[in-house]
Amino acid sequence: MTRHFLALHDYTKNELDALLALADDLKRKQKEGIPHRMLADKTVALIFEKSSTRTRVSFEVGVFQLGGHGLFMSSATSQMGRGEPIKDSARVMSRYCDGIMIRTFGQEIVDEFAKYSTVPIINGLTDLFHPCQIMADLQTVIEHKKSYEGLVFAWVGDGNNMANTWIEAAAIFGFELRLACPHGYEPDQNVMAWAQSKAPGLITLTTDPKVALRGADVINTDVWASMGQESEQKEREKAFAGYCLDNALLALAKPDAIVLHCLPAHRGEEISDSVIEGKNSVVWDEAENRLHIQKAIMATLIK
Numbered sequence: 001m002t003r004h005f006l007a008l009h010d011y012t013k014n015e016l017d018a019l020l021a022l023a024d025d026l027k028r029k030q031k032e033g034i035p036h037r038m039l040a041d042k043t044v045a046l047i048f049e050k051s052s053t054r055t056r057v058s059f060e061v062g063v064f065q066l067g068g069h070g071l072f073m074s075s076a077t078s079q080m081g082r083g084e085p086i087k088d089s090a091r092v093m094s095r096y097c098d099g100i101m102i103r104t105f106g107q108e109i110v111d112e113f114a115k116y117s118t119v120p121i122i123n124g125l126t127d128l129f130h131p132c133q134i135m136a137d138l139q140t141v142i143e144h145k146k147s148y149e150g151l152v153f154a155w156v157g158d159g160n161n162m163a164n165t166w167i168e169a170a171a172i173f174g175f176e177l178r179l180a181c182p183h184g185y186e187p188d189q190n191v192m193a194w195a196q197s198k199a200p201g202l203i204t205l206t207t208d209p210k211v212a213l214r215g216a217d218v219i220n221t222d223v224w225a226s227m228g229q230e231s232e233q234k235e236r237e238k239a240f241a242g243y244c245l246d247n248a249l250l251a252l253a254k255p256d257a258i259v260l261h262c263l264p265a266h267r268g269e270e271i272s273d274s275v276i277e278g279k280n281s282v283v284w285d286e287a288e289n290r291l292h293i294q295k296a297i298m299a300t301l302i303k
């Protein structure tokens with residue numbers, strides 16, 4: 001059966017731990033110049049319906065380092081952008097390619113692609129989830145904190161695709177996650193309900209960033225207006241007043257807390273320049289790890 005990577009909830013903790021271990025191994029091999037051509041002669045299509053810097057470059061470079069070929073496609077320049085049905089695109093593209101990464105809007109689009117594809121589909125971000133990013137974030141946490149076990153994770157900001165994926169991660173991996181989101185900007189209710197039933201009591205939601213941050217080991221934030229929400233920027237700036245991760249808020253966390261941000265960041269909005277450039281920030285390691293974890297995901301899924 002073809003295995004996809006659409007959401008963390010399709011995977012067990014052991015399976016995700018194995019991906020993290022492989023990512024660590026592939027990172028070491030890449031640094032030491034040890035060949036790891038696990039996708040020799042394979043082609044992976046990379047479909048983008050939204051903008052990207054990290055996802056595009058890390059997937060394209062990652063496929064190349066694994067000995068395969070990455071094929072960039074944008075909806076704007078393909079028939080997908082002119083309304084060709086997803087199920088038709090999926091069946092045609094999976095006759096040519098060995099794997100397909102998609103960045104798009106609704107989660108139902110990647111689900112539909114996976115339903116009709118005969119090759120693995122990887123979610124490179126939807127409105128609901130960003131699973132590759134959270135796996136890169138966890139790789140970064142392990143590098144800096146030895147393990148995610150027993151740590152307190154805090155989310156400050158919008159209850160968006162990143163927050164939803166952290167909620168799934170907390171329930172699967174079993175760590176405490178405290179989210180601070182303004183009224184009206186809470187995470188997805190279905191995701192929250194699923195996580196609460198899987199791991200009762202581990203995930204808490206507040207409107208007060210201070211409550212979430214006090215004593216936290218890992219702090220994460222993201223833009224207030226995600227891709228597709230640009231027209232809401234002004235009203236969101238008002239709703240998120242007091243949610244900027246600045247030195248005053250950071251001081252509530254543990255002194256050795258690490259700060260994550262998936263990037264791109266809006267300095268002075270969700271995070272201050274001094275925090276993202278400061279000693280607690282590990283955002284560049286985090287960005288790099290997209291490369292390594294995605295290589296692990298592709299090498300595991302694509303046969």
Ligand code: CP
Pocket residue numbers: 051052053054055056125133262263264
């Ligand atoms: N973090 C992330 O997915 O970045 P891009 O939008 O640049 O791909």
Ligand code: NVA
Pocket residue numbers: 125160161162222223225226227262263264
């Ligand atoms: N929440 C952001 C993440 C970007 C990587 C967005 O969806 O635009």
